[in-house]
Amino acid sequence: MRALVTAVYLFLYAPIALVVLFSFNAGRSAVQFTGFSADWYGKALSNVLLMDALKNSLLIAATSAILAVVFGTMAAMGLERLGARMRALFDGLLAAAIVVPGVVIGIATLVALVQLFDVLNPLLAGLWPGQEAPKLQLGYGSIIAAHGLFTMALVTMIVKARIASLGRDIVEASSDLYASPLTTFREIVLPQILPAVLAGFLLAFTFSFDDFIIAFFVAGSKTTLPIYIFASIRRGVTPEINAVATMVLGASLLMILIARFLMREKTTR
Amino acid sequence: MALTSSNDIEFRSVTKKYGALTAVSDINLSISKGAFLALLGPSGCGKTTCLRMIGGFEQPSEGTIHIAGREMNGVAAYHRPVNMVFQHYALFPHFNVEQNVAYGLRQMRPRLSRAEISRRVGEALAMVRLDGFAGRRIHEMSGGQQQRVALARAIVNRPSVLLLDEPLAALDKKLRTAMQIELQTLQRELGITFVLVTHDQEEALSMADTVCVMSAGRIRQLGAPQEIYDRPADLFVADFVGKTNRIEAVAEAGGTVLRLADGSAMSSSAHSTGGGAGVPNGKVTIAIRPEKMRMSRAAAPGPAFKGRVTHRIFLGSVTEYAVAVPGLGDFLVTEDRNGLATDNMVSPGEEVFLGFPPEAAHVFPVQQP
Numbered sequence A: 001m002r003a004l005v006t007a008v009y010l011f012l013y014a015p016i017a018l019v020v021l022f023s024f025n026a027g028r029s030a031v032q033f034t035g036f037s038a039d040w041y042g043k044a045l046s047n048v049l050l051m052d053a054l055k056n057s058l059l060i061a062a063t064s065a066i067l068a069v070v071f072g073t074m075a076a077m078g079l080e081r082l083g084a085r086m087r088a089l090f091d092g093l094l095a096a097a098i099v100v101p102g103v104v105i106g107i108a109t110l111v112a113l114v115q116l117f118d119v120l121n122p123l124l125a126g127l128w129p130g131q132e133a134p135k136l137q138l139g140y141g142s143i144i145a146a147h148g149l150f151t152m153a154l155v156t157m158i159v160k161a162r163i164a165s166l167g168r169d170i171v172e173a174s175s176d177l178y179a180s181p182l183t184t185f186r187e188i189v190l191p192q193i194l195p196a197v198l199a200g201f202l203l204a205f206t207f208s209f210d211d212f213i214i215a216f217f218v219a220g221s222k223t224t225l226p227i228y229i230f231a232s233i234r235r236g237v238t239p240e241i242n243a244v245a246t247m248v249l250g251a252s253l254l255m256i257l258i259a260r261f262l263m264r265e266k267t268t269r
Numbered sequence B: 001m002a003l004t005s006s007n008d009i010e011f012r013s014v015t016k017k018y019g020a021l022t023a024v025s026d027i028n029l030s031i032s033k034g035a036f037l038a039l040l041g042p043s044g045c046g047k048t049t050c051l052r053m054i055g056g057f058e059q060p061s062e063g064t065i066h067i068a069g070r071e072m073n074g075v076a077a078y079h080r081p082v083n084m085v086f087q088h089y090a091l092f093p094h095f096n097v098e099q100n101v102a103y104g105l106r107q108m109r110p111r112l113s114r115a116e117i118s119r120r121v122g123e124a125l126a127m128v129r130l131d132g133f134a135g136r137r138i139h140e141m142s143g144g145q146q147q148r149v150a151l152a153r154a155i156v157n158r159p160s161v162l163l164l165d166e167p168l169a170a171l172d173k174k175l176r177t178a179m180q181i182e183l184q185t186l187q188r189e190l191g192i193t194f195v196l197v198t199h200d201q202e203e204a205l206s207m208a209d210t211v212c213v214m215s216a217g218r219i220r221q222l223g224a225p226q227e228i229y230d231r232p233a234d235l236f237v238a239d240f241v242g243k244t245n246r247i248e249a250v251a252e253a254g255g256t257v258l259r260l261a262d263g264s265a266m267s268s269s270a271h272s273t274g275g276g277a278g279v280p281n282g283k284v285t286i287a288i289r290p291e292k293m294r295m296s297r298a299a300a301p302g303p304a305f306k307g308r309v310t311h312r313i314f315l316g317s318v319t320e321y322a323v324a325v326p327g328l329g330d331f332l333v334t335e336d337r338n339g340l341a342t343d344n345m346v347s348p349g350e351e352v353f354l355g356f357p358p359e360a361a362h363v364f365p366v367q368q369p
């Protein structure tokens, strides 16, 4: 039994450890370790194509995470006010949204967007006052939309749990003390749910930053970091890619740890 | 009903339904300015719902509520001149004591100056004897102290009505008694109308000047504490407020004769019949307070039952006896220390006679199903 558990963990983590190890390889090989060096990190950071993809990824992750947090928090607050049956329905839909596989979301979003563009583009061309009407197409917008929608469900789940533990008491107390709903939100609710909101932001950001599958379907001609990595691996695994993967791994782990810390603090208080 | 300016709160035919459940049913109630009213009743009878409708957290399904002469239906909680002390205090955990108390003042428009706010917060904290605690965090305060913060946070706004939902329920008995006295003093000093919700009849009787006994969403009796205790309007009130001995009987001869289960009869004419109305023929219940019962070793004149003492409970200032009377059941008798000298107390197993003054017996017709 013990041996089996050890084997499972080895199977899970050994490849990751190898990636990290070989990112420090002095030589070119991805199978033979010839000495310790951080050169590949420098190479990676000065690769223009790679840095472009990274910038795209950061932009998309930040934008979609902000959208997810704003709308996810609003959704969580709105769900609180629903009756028991409607709430159960939406809880179920939320949980379902989170377990839908990325491939399905990718294809569904792609199909939906393409059909939408087919309808909108001729309309836009007809209404446009100038000569060249802008054409809606896949790109940053579509990735942000797909990521934002998916991670919004995540944020809603996290914030909803926090709101539920708040109780209606202090909200009513605030309103009893002459505070308008807006003031109550700003002064009482927001400070209380802020850790959950931040945790939601970090998780949404990490998800978007790491996502390959959904982005692959809806990216159009744009390249995100995971897409770039995927493309370059076809030309062979280099220590440079290992260095990039290690940095992505490090950043993701850090953010998830912070998110976990933020979510834990709320339950112990 | 004419609206008079001396009424702070009026319920006019107020009904509140939650789906199929009627929590409050056709309540009419006027609370005059400066009154200390207690809403008393068992758990689930609709007390909190009434309070929450005054506070603006629930809207009546039917009828209207008026505060200071103004109809309040549809008026949001934050526009009402009332403040509430919540059962679990509902203090803001991320604010300290001072920030909690200042919260209502900060929302007031036109804005109050900082100096004014801090002066009034200081005053309120002094009033609840929490001076020196301004900078404390809420979770560093004991339950009793949190209770006072909640109180200060409400009275600092000088509302015309203060609503209190079982404010003392979470405190231990000693602290509760102390707070009862403090609340009463505070109410007199401030002249604010207090509406207190409680299921504790002792608390209601000792603190309020008017008690409103509720059951199943309806008002059963409204009156001064003494009136409620001495002249309960029905059997429910007699049972719920204080302790009561019940004797089942049948009214005969137009309600002038009461035949008891053991076959004996007593004359009803002298007995108070709930609300003053005579009792019709039929089943009745006679209610007598334990402290109105007289216990003696020898038969005394007047109605009397012969029984045997089964238990004696010494409570300090008074002693309670349980007396089993054949054919009529168990009776509870309270004797104060003057009644029987300590060295001459009746012991369990002794045979005694129970008597009572006729006016202490309340006769209520039993509702036929």
Ligand SMILES: Nc1ncnc2c1ncn2[C@@H]1O[C@H](COP(=O)(O)OP(=O)(O)O)[C@@H](O)[C@H]1O
Binding pocket: B018, B021, B022, B023, B041, B042, B043, B044, B045, B046, B047, B048, B049, B050
């Ligand atoms: N928000 C609500 N939804 C449904 N039923 C409620 C709600 N609030 C109270 N009730 C019901 O209304 C009745 C009266 O409740 P409440 O006013 O809290 O009683 P009390 O304060 O006297 O214990 C109870 O049966 C309770 O279950």
Ligand SMILES: [Mg+2]
Binding pocket: B044, B047, B048, B049, B197
């Ligand atoms: Mg209650």
